[in-house]
Amino acid sequence: MIFLVDFLSAVVNGISMGAIYGLIALGLTLIFGIMRIINFAHGALLMLSMMVGYWIWKFSGVNPYLMIIVVAPIMFCFGYFVQRVFIKPVLDAQKDVREPIAVLLLTAALAIVFENLALMVFGADYVMAKTTVTDATIALGGITVSAARFYALILALVIAYAFYLFLQHTELGRRLRACGQDRNTALLMGIDGPKTFAIAFGIGTALLTVAAIVLLPFYYVHPTVGNVFMTKAFIVVVLGGLGSVPGALLGGIIIGLIESIGAQYMTATLTTVVVYLVFLLILFVKPSGLFGSRLEW
Amino acid sequence: MNMKLLSIKNLNSGYGDVKIIKNLSLEVNKGEVVSIVGANGAGKTTLLKTISGLIPATSGEIWFEDQRIDNLPPHKITELGIIHVPEGRRVFPFFTVYENLLIGSTMPRAQKERKKNLEYVFNLLPRLAERKNQVGSTLSGGEQQMLAIGRALMGMPRILMLDEPSLGLSPLLVQTIFELISTIAKEGITVLLVEQNVRQALKLSDRAYVLENGSISLEGTAEEISNNPDVKKAYLGL
Numbered sequence: 001m002i003f004l005v006d007f008l009s010a011v012v013n014g015i016s017m018g019a020i021y022g023l024i025a026l027g028l029t030l031i032f033g034i035m036r037i038i039n040f041a042h043g044a045l046l047m048l049s050m051m052v053g054y055w056i057w058k059f060s061g062v063n064p065y066l067m068i069i070v071v072a073p074i075m076f077c078f079g080y081f082v083q084r085v086f087i088k089p090v091l092d093a094q095k096d097v098r099e100p101i102a103v104l105l106l107t108a109a110l111a112i113v114f115e116n117l118a119l120m121v122f123g124a125d126y127v128m129a130k131t132t133v134t135d136a137t138i139a140l141g142g143i144t145v146s147a148a149r150f151y152a153l154i155l156a157l158v159i160a161y162a163f164y165l166f167l168q169h170t171e172l173g174r175r176l177r178a179c180g181q182d183r184n185t186a187l188l189m190g191i192d193g194p195k196t197f198a199i200a201f202g203i204g205t206a207l208l209t210v211a212a213i214v215l216l217p218f219y220y221v222h223p224t225v226g227n228v229f230m231t232k233a234f235i236v237v238v239l240g241g242l243g244s245v246p247g248a249l250l251g252g253i254i255i256g257l258i259e260s261i262g263a264q265y266m267t268a269t270l271t272t273v274v275v276y277l278v279f280l281l282i283l284f285v286k287p288s289g290l291f292g293s294r295l296e297w
Numbered sequence: 298m299n300m301k302l303l304s305i306k307n308l309n310s311g312y313g314d315v316k317i318i319k320n321l322s323l324e325v326n327k328g329e330v331v332s333i334v335g336a337n338g339a340g341k342t343t344l345l346k347t348i349s350g351l352i353p354a355t356s357g358e359i360w361f362e363d364q365r366i367d368n369l370p371p372h373k374i375t376e377l378g379i380i381h382v383p384e385g386r387r388v389f390p391f392f393t394v395y396e397n398l399l400i401g402s403t404m405p406r407a408q409k410e411r412k413k414n415l416e417y418v419f420n421l422l423p424r425l426a427e428r429k430n431q432v433g434s435t436l437s438g439g440e441q442q443m444l445a446i447g448r449a450l451m452g453m454p455r456i457l458m459l460d461e462p463s464l465g466l467s468p469l470l471v472q473t474i475f476e477l478i479s480t481i482a483k484e485g486i487t488v489l490l491v492e493q494n495v496r497q498a499l500k501l502s503d504r505a506y507v508l509e510n511g512s513i514s515l516e517g518t519a520e521e522i523s524n525n526p527d528v529k530k531a532y533l534g535l
Contacts, residue, residue, distance in 0.1 A: 171403075174392075174396060174399065174400055175400070175403065177389075177391070177392070178389055178392070178400050181389045181390060181391055181392070182387060182389060182390075184351055184383070184387075185383060185387040185389070186400075187350075187351060187371040187372065188349060188351070188371060188375065188380075188381050188383060188387075189375070189400050189401055189403045189448075189452070190371075190372045190375035190376060190403040190404035190407075190452065191372060191400075191403055192370070192372045193370075193371070193372070194370075
């Protein structure tokens with residue numbers, strides 16, 4: 001019985017962490033799907049979102065989840081600005097290249113700049129938004145789960161679903177998908193390409209912010225926290241199928257589950273081995289990822 | 298009566314260092330159907346792409362009525378009513394027919410009239426109405442071409458530029474597509490048609506230009522062009 005309880009709470013924790021991975025991967029897959037840019041600065045942008053969220057919470061003291069309303073728009077604008085000011089000139093210079101490598105290097109450079117700026121401004125301390133949520137638990141049937149993780153799961157799923165609806169059913173969502181399917185033809189439809197790209201980068205960054213904020217009450221923030229999630233987001237995106245929205249979420253949950261259940265029965269090192277092993281096995285059977293990387297926007 | 302709608306003066310353009318369009322000049326009047334005919338690689342597609350702003354003009358001028366458009370971004374050019382149906386149809390493969398038509402009316406001018414235009418397009422192309430919820434990639438070649446034209450009509454073209462609309466279609470469908478173009482022209486929409494199917498293109502055109510190696514080698518009324526001995530020999534196989 002105790003065995004079952006442990007197992008079930010590991011499952012819930014795994015799904016929760018996995019949904020956060022999925023949310024992070026969603027931004028990565030959106031930016032890749034629409035611009036064909038692999039954004040190496042994604043992890044650093046997550047870290048910045050966490051830092052900004054943490055310090056606003058620290059000085060205002062409001063409920064950390066309310067930070068989403070404040071930080072998401074800030075990070076949307078920041079993402080929009082990064083695309084317009086840094087990425088666009090390089091992208092324009094490589095206009096006829098299908099997957100521009102120079103842009104990829106640029107995002108890697110931006111990641112280093114963001115990390116070191118954060119180190120300079122916020123310092124190297126490990127900080128966490130410790131509130132009443134941090135130690136609270138919720139009873140779900142026979143098992144108890146951490147309240148922070150449970151709220152994270154709910155918020156991640158709600159935001160991912162809202163994002164999906166936005167893509168499918170709004171004018172702007174349709175424009176983003178059109179750019180992802182066929183960039184030149186999208187331009188002929190009267191879509192403002194550079195503006196749409198900047199919006200996509202902004203939305204990718206804003207999605208990241210939601211993940212950052214739900215992590216705050218139970219995850220330590222420091223200038224290189226992004227690296228942990230960056231590697232996982234890459235695995236998740238490739239596992240789910242590059243450019244696939246449901247793939248990102250499912251891939252995230254698979255990785256989260258393996259990590260969480262594995263940790264119950266083996267060492268952390270071995271768990272990581274299992275994560276990569278499952279990753280390799282799935283790619284071995286289905287090289288294009290679970291949902292295929294056909295970029296079906 | 299001859300109101301100039303589109304005029305191109307000494308245009309040069311191409312890809313990087315490769316010059317494709319060389320010192321080209323042409324004019325399209327309001328209400329006309331003008332064809333540009335020529336062999337593969339003559340620069341027909343590049344010309345249309347330069348007009349719609351996908352490729353920058355390296356020198357020369359493009360005027361639409363009294364506005365110079367050769368430095369405008371593509372979305373500003375479509376907003377003016379210059380609508381380009383690209384070669385190979387380029388229907389959005391994962392959009393339904395309905396979504397493809399909606400995306401065709403992205404520009405603010407056309408968005409306001411969306412409902413009316415949808416009705417018009419479904420009336421003109423009932424096949425599209427039947428396939429409304431079908432995904433673009435599952436349509437046949439002929440249906441895709443109809444959709445590409447329908448999508449362009451959603452943008453309320455003042456000049457419709459068609460790039461090889463008959464490409465890869467069966468003779469029967471080629472007939473259908475040319476009839477469709479002729480119907481659209483009769484409703485008063487100016488058409489700039491690029492075709493390899495010279496005979497069919499000349500049949501429905503008022504005037505034509507022959508494009509060779511990026512420059513105009515011959516121009517005149519459709520009748521003059523079809524009776525020209527060189528054109529007969531080179532393009533009509535007579």
